[in-house]
Amino acid sequence: MAELTAALIKKGAEAELYRGTWLGYDAVFKRRVRKEYRNPDLDLFIRGSRTSLESKLLAEARRNGVPTPVVFFIDLQSFEIIMSYVPGSPIKNVIPCMADAEVQQRFTEIGEMVGRMHKGGLVHGDLTTSNIIVDGKKVFFIDFGLGERTVELEARGVDIHLMRRALESSHHRVSKIAYASFIGGYSRIMGKAAEDVLARVDAIRRRGRYVDGER
Amino acid sequence: MSSVQYVLGIECTAHTFGCGVISSEGRVLSNSKSEYTPKTGGIHPREASQHHAAAAPSTIKDALKASGLALSDMGAIAFSAGPGLGPCLRTGATVARMLSLLACKPLVPVNHCIGHIEIGRMVTNEDDPLVVYVSGGNTIVSAYSDGRYRIFGETLDIALGNCLDTFARALGLQHPGVPKLEALANEGKNFIPLPYVVKGQDMSYSGLLTTAMRKAESCDRHDLSLSLLEVAYGMLAEVTERALAHTEKPTVLLTGGVARSVRLQRILASVCKEHSAKFFVVPPDLAGDNGAMIAWTGYVALKEGLDVDIGSSYIKPKWRMDEVEVPWRN
Numbered sequence: 001m002a003e004l005t006a007a008l009i010k011k012g013a014e015a016e017l018y019r020g021t022w023l024g025y026d027a028v029f030k031r032r033v034r035k036e037y038r039n040p041d042l043d044l045f046i047r048g049s050r051t052s053l054e055s056k057l058l059a060e061a062r063r064n065g066v067p068t069p070v071v072f073f074i075d076l077q078s079f080e081i082i083m084s085y086v087p088g089s090p091i092k093n094v095i096p097c098m099a100d101a102e103v104q105q106r107f108t109e110i111g112e113m114v115g116r117m118h119k120g121g122l123v124h125g126d127l128t129t130s131n132i133i134v135d136g137k138k139v140f141f142i143d144f145g146l147g148e149r150t151v152e153l154e155a156r157g158v159d160i161h162l163m164r165r166a167l168e169s170s171h172h173r174v175s176k177i178a179y180a181s182f183i184g185g186y187s188r189i190m191g192k193a194a195e196d197v198l199a200r201v202d203a204i205r206r207r208g209r210y211v212d213g214e215r
Numbered sequence: 216m217s218s219v220q221y222v223l224g225i226e227c228t229a230h231t232f233g234c235g236v237i238s239s240e241g242r243v244l245s246n247s248k249s250e251y252t253p254k255t256g257g258i259h260p261r262e263a264s265q266h267h268a269a270a271a272p273s274t275i276k277d278a279l280k281a282s283g284l285a286l287s288d289m290g291a292i293a294f295s296a297g298p299g300l301g302p303c304l305r306t307g308a309t310v311a312r313m314l315s316l317l318a319c320k321p322l323v324p325v326n327h328c329i330g331h332i333e334i335g336r337m338v339t340n341e342d343d344p345l346v347v348y349v350s351g352g353n354t355i356v357s358a359y360s361d362g363r364y365r366i367f368g369e370t371l372d373i374a375l376g377n378c379l380d381t382f383a384r385a386l387g388l389q390h391p392g393v394p395k396l397e398a399l400a401n402e403g404k405n406f407i408p409l410p411y412v413v414k415g416q417d418m419s420y421s422g423l424l425t426t427a428m429r430k431a432e433s434c435d436r437h438d439l440s441l442s443l444l445e446v447a448y449g450m451l452a453e454v455t456e457r458a459l460a461h462t463e464k465p466t467v468l469l470t471g472g473v474a475r476s477v478r479l480q481r482i483l484a485s486v487c488k489e490h491s492a493k494f495f496v497v498p499p500d501l502a503g504d505n506g507a508m509i510a511w512t513g514y515v516a517l518k519e520g521l522d523v524d525i526g527s528s529y530i531k532p533k534w535r536m537d538e539v540e541v542p543w544r545n
Contacts, residue, residue: 011490013453013460037452037485039445041406092461126415130461146413162415169365169537170461207371 014050014145022072022082032079032145047079050145055081057122057144064120066113067140086142088135095129095171095178107178110139111185114159117141118197119189123148123155128166157200160186164201220290222517223278223314224510227307228299228327229352230258232267234275235507236282236289239514241337245281246500246507247274252390257381264302271310278506286318291522293513296324297534299352304530312525321522323513327504328353328536331497332364333515334508335470339495345464347455347483350471350504351376354418354451355536356458359544366537367461368416368454375447376473378420382443385428386436396440397478403441407434411446416457418450448482456486466493472503515543 006020006029018029032047055074058081062068069083091110095103110132117124124131125146133140148155163182167175187194219238226233226248233248249270251263279286294311297304315322332346346364348355354370373381376393383392386399409426412419427443459467467487473479474497487494501508516522519542 011460013457035452035485036489037482038449039406039442042411042445042449045408046411128415128461146415158414162417165366165416169367170360172361172365204371 019085025072026085027072028069028083028085030081030083048076051076051079051081053147054143054145057124057147057149058083060120060122060149061117061124061141061144064116064122066116066120067138068144069140069142086133086135086140088133088138088140090130091132091134091139092129092170094134095174098174100174100177103174103178104181106134106139107181108185111182111187112189113139113141113185114163114182115186115189115194118151118156118159118186119193121149121151123150123159125155125159127159127163129170130166153196153200154204156197157204160197160201161204164205220514221282221284221288222291222293222323222510222514223275223286223289224325224330224506224508224513225275225292225294225307225311225314226327226330226504226506226509227267227303227310228295228297228504229303230263231504232270232274232307233504233506233509234271234278235505235510236278236284237507237510237514239290241511243501243507243511244284245278246505247277247281248505249274256384257377258300260300260302263300264306267303267306271306275310275314286314289318289320291315291321291323291513291517292318293323293325293509293516294528295327295330295509296529297327297531299327299532301530301532304532308528308530312528315525321517322525322528323517323522324528325509325512325516326534326536326539327509328355329364329539329541330508330512331470332357332468333512334501334505335468335495335497337511338498338501339468341466341468341493341495343464344466344468344495345455345458345462345492347451347467347469348471349375349451349469349473349479351380351473353471354420356416356451356454357536358458358462358464359541360462362540362542362545364536364539364541366535367458368418371414371417371419372421373424375418375420375451376471378424378447379443379473381424382427382431385431386440393473393476396444397476399437399440400444400478401441403435403437403439405435405438405441406445407438407442409442409446411450413450413453416454416461418454420447420450423447444478448476448479451479452482452486455483456490459486459490459492464492466495468495468497470497470502474502475499519543 006018073082235246251266
């Protein structure tokens, strides 16, 4: 099924991304590759479950109004998802040249989108600035391999916690304003339910090692 | 007067009392230690601190003797101010304050985690690695950015070394448990599914430990050891790989007590190979907690004027690594 002309565009941590065409569409082939260092049984389990989960969550997020690539095809033999190509670049690379006002606007929108996911009963599981693509006016979410179908407070809290951590570790300059905007957008969609999630985010942070207020 | 300076470092955060002497050229002149080993169970903080108080005089004498220098030759006294067990930290700090007063030399508090990183950077001569720091108390993947060591992934609960040590004790293995577990694992044949918990860039080892302990009664110990190590190291390898893909650092540095694990070294070397990164491991004698790493980090901090008055030389049992400004990296 894979096109012979597909070219490697990115070697990520767990998958290789190829760009090519699929039935005439501009497509990305995401292939979860075998990890030499991993026990073969564990390796098959992780690649299989994540491939299947990711394809379902990509579609489900989209149904909840969150822009994601369109899934064309799934091949569980070769652990491959074929999906529509999304132009643009990871927001990680764009943040350094953003003015504060733009950071505010983008992260409000990102917060709203994460709110829609959570409201729709799913969590992303790996919310970092590498997994959000900006293309002109739109933001796309990718990489749902660590996601989950759940409405649990804990899973939602981990999502927000990861976003905060990503901002603090990689985008120190704008982390405060980006996070505040993100929470603003998130709360707008989640309404009162956001309060419980944010309380859990603090609890998760305190659970970490050597954090102020750790019990 | 010679331009070479010497710094004496006191390490005392957990089960090791260490004293090391380094020179400003980065030579480790001595690195003595005395380890507290509980008869049963894990570290008892009060008993550990009593061991350290008793072991301090002879360990310091050893270190000075081996270095061929006197206390008066030191340019500063460095000590690990945190993170760690309160009673141990207080003992180490008291010893360091006393040495500082005796020698009339500046006192430099050092963050223990950063000590592990700086000694690794110094001996491998790698300026800007992605650091994988694994020990009985910490599991942190970090890299320098914008004035601090930023944490990309860490354990959400117990440390990797803690997980493996506790499991080894449950199997009746004596300290140090990790090499014995690895020997058992080498005989393992079947993989037993255990909770593999990676949340974003973070790991969780507590559920893995609980499940492995429960299965210890019914499963073959070789298979179970193999599975536990595969899952525990596999999680760390995945997080390391994510951090490597995210930061695009050219090298990976493995440091901390668990850096001695040959199996973990092999796994991380494989990760590095896939991402064309160079892989470095801190030598065994500098991998575990030791005084030389504190001395060296104290030296680089001293150059930045980070020594403190005795009156404000507080210990910080919960001192996170990413709270520390590291001006020497600018």
